[in-house]
Amino acid sequence: MTTYHLRGFTLIEMVISIVIMAVLAVIAAPRFLNLQQDSKQATVEGVSAALASSLKLAESRIIIDNATQSIDYAGENISLTGNMPAASADTLRALLHIDVPSSWTRNWWEDPxxxxxxxxxxxxxxxxxxxxxxxxxxxxxxxxxxxASYIWPRGYTLQSEGCYAFYINKASAEVYHTGAIVSGC
Structure with a gap:
């Protein structure tokens, strides 16, 4: 005849297990909850990096063609201002190979x-x-x-402390700047 000894968890073991899970939840939960914010920031920073790379290629095309008015960039015509790509929506569209929105709103500071x-x-x-x-x-x-020109993701408005990539053509000094503002993502 076989004898079985059934042994369960003691109350102390159960309490310690619950405390450990609670501590892990407090530490780990915020990490998992911020994934959406992190993904928006990464998306905007990725757009900014793609824009910077495209601007370098356009800069090379300007030098090669000795262009002053416009360049052909992968089959797209890009106007120049101050010997640099103009800071227009068409320029961003051509450099990033994306469509300009057909239904964008002029209330970009209010409407997402x-x-x-x-x-x-x-x-x-x-x-x-x-x-x-x-x-x-x-x-x-x-x-x-x-x-300046800006590109920002769905669900956001355009604000100084927002969530967007930018291109600035400082034609008066013949320099440009590009980057990302992600403090509002």
């Missing part, structure tokens, strides 16, 4: 982007209605010679 992936805004300058200043890259008020 509702396009499939991104919204694009170009040709913004100091003095133009609802111009969005990029932190660390203020433009001079020089009659709109220096301009």
């Amino acid at each position: 982007c509702d396009e499939p992936e991104f919204c694009i805004l170009g040709n913004m300058y100091v003095g133009k209605g609802n111009y969005v200043e990029v932190p660390g890259f203020p433009l001079d008020s020089n009659g709109g010679l220096d301009r």
Whole structure:
């Protein structure tokens, strides 16, 4: 005859197990909950990196062609301002090979982007209605010679401390800047 000894968990073992799981949940849960924010930041930073690479290629095309008005970039015509790609929505579309939204809103500071992936805004300058200043890259008020363009993801509005990639054509100094603002993602 076989004898079985059934032994369960003691109350102390159960309490310790629950405490350990609670500590793990407190430490691990915020990590998993921030994945959506991290993914939006990574998306915007990826767009910024792609834009920077495309601008370098366009810069090479400008030098090779000795262009002053426009260049052919992968079959797309890109206008130049200050010997650099113009800061327009068409420029972003051509450099990144994406479509300019067909139903974008002029209320980009109030209404979230509702396009499939991104919204694009170009040709913004100091003095133009609802111009969005990029932190660390203020433009001079020089009659709109220096301009900025932006690309931001679905569900977000365009704001200075927002979630977007940018391209600034500082034609007055013949330099450009590109980057990402992800503090609002």
